[in-house]
Amino acid sequence: MFLKTNSSQRNVIAFLIVCAIVVTSTTVGSAQEVQRVASLSKVESSRAAASKQNKYTFIMFWKDQDEATKAMWSSLQQNLANKKETTTFAAVNTNDPAEAKLVEEYGVSRAPMPLTLAIAPNGAVTGSFVKKINADYIQQSFVSPAKARCMLTLQSRKMVLLCVNQDGKSAMPQGVQNFKAIPCYKDIVEVVSVSAAESNESAFLQELEVPKQSNNTTVVFMAPPGVMVGMFNGNVTHQQLIAELQKAGKGCGVEGCKHCKE
Structure with a gap:
């Protein structure tokens, strides 16, 4: 289920990208x-x-x-x-x-x-x-751990699926798991999980306008350079995520937005 967002929600992602920077990381011996x-x-x-x-x-x-x-x-x-x-x-x-x-x-x-x-x-x-x-x-400039992780991922030109739950123990939504498992998406998307009960994350979640007192997981889908792809409840399917990503079109800074095939 897609949760409607207003213009402020779509613009709030701009604040996550403070400058056009590509951060690269590699694993070395x-x-x-x-x-x-x-x-x-x-x-x-x-x-x-x-x-x-x-x-x-x-x-x-x-x-x-x-x-x-x-x-x-x-x-x-x-x-x-x-x-x-x-x-x-x-x-x-x-x-x-x-x-x-x-x-x-x-x-x-x-x-x-x-x-x-x-x-x-x-x-x-x-x-x-x-x-x-x-x-x-x-x-x-001092931000919460989840916000810093989202910012780094976006600055690394990868997508973010932020999963917000109430207790911090909920399983990752099946639709998110399925999306992450698609070969051409798995390396360009990061799943970030956060509990709505964490006080140090409350300001971040408020800025994203994540619904309060939700009994279901909320999934916030973000893409570089600063696109709010959509906000969904935990029942979202991977097909819905793909559809919204494709709608983002040229606004999304990930090549897979247009060309990735399931």
């Missing part, structure tokens, strides 16, 4: 991992260490030491000084050869400067701030 770690730049190493400590990393990219750059850096220092247990921050000159990989990773070489990106422990970019940053912007 231990020897390769040692080599990769050894080749990390100073800021890359700081980001990796922060991730292991479940901290957010704020990176300010800059080109010129103008007033805007100085003001942004000062604001970061002031607002993060009392958040050392949960954050770390660094500045990167986009012309610094040592940080060229980082600049390329986030695609910021031609972005307006200064630019600060907020990066969650899992690697999701949860905030993108040009020219100015303040305490409110920084606070908005």
Whole structure:
């Protein structure tokens, strides 16, 4: 069953994609991992260490030491000084050869400067701030685990099937399982399960306008770059999911939206 959504629900997904960034990840062997770690730049190493400590990393990219750059850096220092247990921050000159990989990773070489990106422990970019940053912007960058996972998946150009249940113990809806099992979809969709009872997820679910007090699982279907494909109850079939995905057409950033055959 498809749950009708209004324009605010369809637009809310735009807030999940804070900037056009493709995050890539690969599985490497231990020897390769040692080599990769050894080749990390100073800021890359700081980001990796922060991730292991479940901290957010704020990176300010800059080109010129103008007033805007100085003001942004000062604001970061002031607002993060009392958040050392949960954050770390660094500045990167986009012309610094040592940080060229980082600049390329986030695609910021031609972005307006200064630019600060907020990066969650899992690697999701949860905030993108040009020219100015303040305490409110920084606070908005801290997101729930489920939201961070959804954001990272979308930024990795994959689809998300967010399954919201009341007790956190409900089985994955059969339609979601069937959709995930389709060969050409299985590697480009991630299923994220969350309990509506988790207090730290309430703001995220409210932003998505997930129905409250539902006795059934709610399935929120999202696709890159920022498409709310639809919202369904737990009885949704994989055929319905495919049909709604195809309706998304060119608005969906996954090739399978148009060409994947069951």
